[in-house]
Amino acid sequence: MRVAVHFNPEKNNAPECAGKVCEILLGDGAEVSVSPVYKERFSKYSGIEFAELTDSVFDSDFVIAIGGDGTMLRCAKKLIGCNAKMIGVNTGRLGFMASLEADCLEKLLDLKSGNFEITERMMLHGIVYDEDKKYEFDALNDINISGMYSKICDFGVYSGSYQLGSYRADGIIFSTPTGSTAYALSAGGPVIEPDLECIEMNLVCPHSLFSRAMLFSPERTLTVACKSSSEESPLYMSFDGESPIKISSKNKIEISKSRYKIPFVDFYSKNAFHESLSKKLMQSIK
Structure with missing residues (x-):
């Protein structure tokens, strides 16, 4: 051993x-x-x-x-x-x-x-498309998109060509069940058993009276459009709290279940x- x-x-x-x-x-x-x-x-x-x-x-x-x-x-x-x-x-x-x-x-x-016993924990896979390039990341906890200095942002979330919602908020969090006890919990999201598989979406300080967390099938691929990003008020994307990357409205962002899992000993x-x-x-x- x-x-x-x-x-x-x-x-x-x-x-x-x-x-x-x-x-x-x-x-x-x-x-x-x-x-x-x-x-x-x-x-x-x-x-x-x-x-x-x-x-x-x-x-x-x-x-x-x-x-x-x-x-x-x-x-x-x-x-x-x-x-x-x-x-x-x-x-x-x-x-x-x-x-x-x-x-x-x-x-x-x-x-x-x-x-x-072994608990297999799902991860998220994020892709940022930037013209002819793309950047790929895997996250065990969450993927977070937000602006600087608490500037409110506009987000569109799509599944294929269908728009699931249009939101105004300080940021948006996509998390795994493992990440449901991290940033997502602070944003008002539910606690999810870590061996379940789903994609959780939470808004950070939404400008809405009726905003709630949403859970998606792990087989769904979500696309995020950042509508309010500009050079004067850029957005940043972070995977598991690591150093953020700068994104703009020109970037296409896809979030889905990763093909990797992490086995945890219980x-x-x-x-x-x-x-x-x-x-x-x-x-x-x-």
Whole structure:
């Protein structure tokens, strides 16, 4: 069993937690790799290998990301096209994507026995057409289009040639079920079980009395037309919160289900997501 360990050194206790993870896995006979950036810190663990995650992910059975949701999100996208399975260990605040909390690391011993389940999580695929070029991206959480400085924008959303709606808002969010507990939740969207498949659309601060979230079939391809973009008030498109790209009314934008999925390890019951959701959301409002 080969395991790649990745952690966010800026998160509280993440380096210490990574050390404990390595101890547990090495003691169980696993082959463990960590980034060579941390060679000095982890050289005390006998048998550990040092390799960049972008390389080790291809021959690993599991990838363990230690930190918050952002760490897990960035790490999970490196699994695209690989056979490795994702395990998140939360040392951040909420950790909706986490398989384990930092005080439950002994559950990692279940990896060898196969005492766990796999949840396949869908991704979104976005294409930006710019004259004779196109830019393609995959997102595990969401695709967001918005202006700067809270400037209101006009959006048209189409399915084929049929216009589904015309909207005025600060922005528009397309999210996966995994992303339904992220930006989409703050925009008033519903919570969706992560193993369902659908495309969720939410408006950010809509200029309307009757705006609601919409759910689309995962087989539907949506096209977005940005009607109010200009050089004076440009729009920006972001995938999973990464650096945005500038778009204009000349760009055609398509959003659909990605052909890739990310397999997440689940150590607990079928109700683990709901238990985690209730516990963490209640904590966040205390």
